[in-house]
Amino acid sequence: MLSAIAKKVFAGKRITEKDALRLFETDDIFTLGALASHVAGKKNGVKAYFIRNRHINPTNICVNRCKFCAFSRSQGQEGAFELTIEEIIKKIGTGQNGRVRGQTASSKKSSGRQVAHHLSPITHHGISEVHIVGGLHPEWPFEHYLNMISAIKKHYPKLHIKAFTAVEIDYFSKISGRSLQDTLAALKKSGLGSMPGGGAEIFSEGIRNRLCPEKIPGARWLEVMEAAHRVGIRTNATMLYGHVESLSDRVDHLSRLRGLQDRTKGFQAFIPLAYHPKNTEIEGSYTSGIDDLKTMAASRIFLDNFDHIKAYWIMLGEKISQLALMFGADDIDGTIIEEKITHSAGALTGERLTAEQLVDLIQKAGKTAVERDSFYRTVRTFA
Ligand code: SF4
Numbered sequence: 232m233l234s235a236i237a238k239k240v241f242a243g244k245r246i247t248e249k250d251a252l253r254l255f256e257t258d259d260i261f262t263l264g265a266l267a268s269h270v271a272g273k274k275n276g277v278k279a280y281f282i283r284n285r286h287i288n289p290t291n292i293c294v295n296r297c298k299f300c301a302f303s304r305s306q307g308q309e310g311a312f313e314l315t316i317e318e319i320i321k322k323i324g325t326g327q328n329g330r331v332r333g334q335t336a337s338s339k340k341s342s343g344r345q346v347a348h349h350l351s352p353i354t355h356h357g358i359s360e361v362h363i364v365g366g367l368h369p370e371w372p373f374e375h376y377l378n379m380i381s382a383i384k385k386h387y388p389k390l391h392i393k394a395f396t397a398v399e400i401d402y403f404s405k406i407s408g409r410s411l412q413d414t415l416a417a418l419k420k421s422g423l424g425s426m427p428g429g430g431a432e433i434f435s436e437g438i439r440n441r442l443c444p445e446k447i448p449g450a451r452w453l454e455v456m457e458a459a460h461r462v463g464i465r466t467n468a469t470m471l472y473g474h475v476e477s478l479s480d481r482v483d484h485l486s487r488l489r490g491l492q493d494r495t496k497g498f499q500a501f502i503p504l505a506y507h508p509k510n511t512e513i514e515g516s517y518t519s520g521i522d523d524l525k526t527m528a529a530s531r532i533f534l535d536n537f538d539h540i541k542a543y544w545i546m547l548g549e550k551i552s553q554l555a556l557m558f559g560a561d562d563i564d565g566t567i568i569e570e571k572i573t574h575s576a577g578a579l580t581g582e583r584l585t586a587e588q589l590v591d592l593i594q595k596a597g598k599t600a601v602e603r604d605s606f607y608r609t610v611r612t613f614a
Pocket of ligand 1: 293294295296297300302303365366367398443446
């Protein structure tokens with residue numbers, strides 16, 4: 232019975248860790264969905280967001296080699312790659328649907344009637360944001376990353392650059408000998424606009440040691456994020472679930488995120504990441520649709536100080552992402568265009584969706600599709 236928790240949720244009261252565990256354990260997914268929808272509705276009404284974005288991975292060469300990661304390679308290993316800054320600039324120039332310089336998204340008819348246009352659509356060859364994450368390269372100096380960000384900004388001044396996980400920021404701080412604050416401030420000065428939320432995995436020390444013994448501890452991940460928020464860089468937060476963790480580990484993870492958000496208010500969105508088992512050292516199986524929806528809903532209810540919960544369609548698939556919009560999610564991510572990390576681990580989805588397809592998915596879930604910018608400001612609303 233979830234009635235005691237429901238009472239708290241409808242009264243707008245914070246639920247406890249014990250309550251959250253009960254949400255994860257329940258088989259009553261319909262009540263869970265209704266409660267999560269109530270919370271999502273209070274925060275975002277019937278809006279569901281998407282963005283025109285593109286992913287770029289500068290390299291998959293990584294000194295860490297986490298056991299759940301199918302993306303990384305050692306230097307010289309077959310399949311290892313490095314992109315030059317020029318290649319990154321060129322990739323960004325090939326935007327949504329392979330559109331190239333001179334062609335914009337607005338030249339193509341969209342599904343759904345455009346009813347509001349609060350900001351100019353900031354489309355660089357079809358995208359408004361580039362999302363950059365990669366391996367911890369053993370030889371690239373910190374200046375290389377500063378040059379990368381500056382060069383992108385120079386070529387595409389209006390493009391928002393969301394880049395580098397807390398794990399990468401920690402690594403940059405180590406290789407440059409700078410403090411976290413200096414590292415982040417230098418990146419911000421070069422044009423970094425915000426940070427993604429990767430590298431959090433599961434904070435529980437025991438599980439983290441089994442998954443990724445060389446990766447920074449959860450406490451350090453939180454420290455980096457706190458430093459980012461203090462220098463004015465908004466970030467996201469994630470949780471990788473469905474591998475070897477327990478439900479209590481998930482609650483502990485969410486609780487640590489909620490605690491930091493209480494202090495800084497710097498997180499924009501929480502993104503539960505469904506584990507993918509192919510080509511990993513720990514193997515295992517894919518998450519179930521039921522687990523995906525329960526995790527989405529429990530996270531939405533527990534993380535009462537997060538404005539947005541994202542259903543990352545690359546990992547959940549289009550259909551579960553659509554259902555997730557009825558289980559507390561208010562964001563379905565974006566066009567993506569090229570995705571290597573999850574696809575290395577056996578993603579069952581494609582690598583790109585058009586804005587029109589995203590609008591269609593959202594509308595068919597009974598929500599109002601809103602194209603957003605990187606800070607959740609409305610670009611366009613679709614009726
Ligand atoms: S998850 Fe990140 S840090 Fe770990 S091996 Fe993969 S790329 Fe490297």
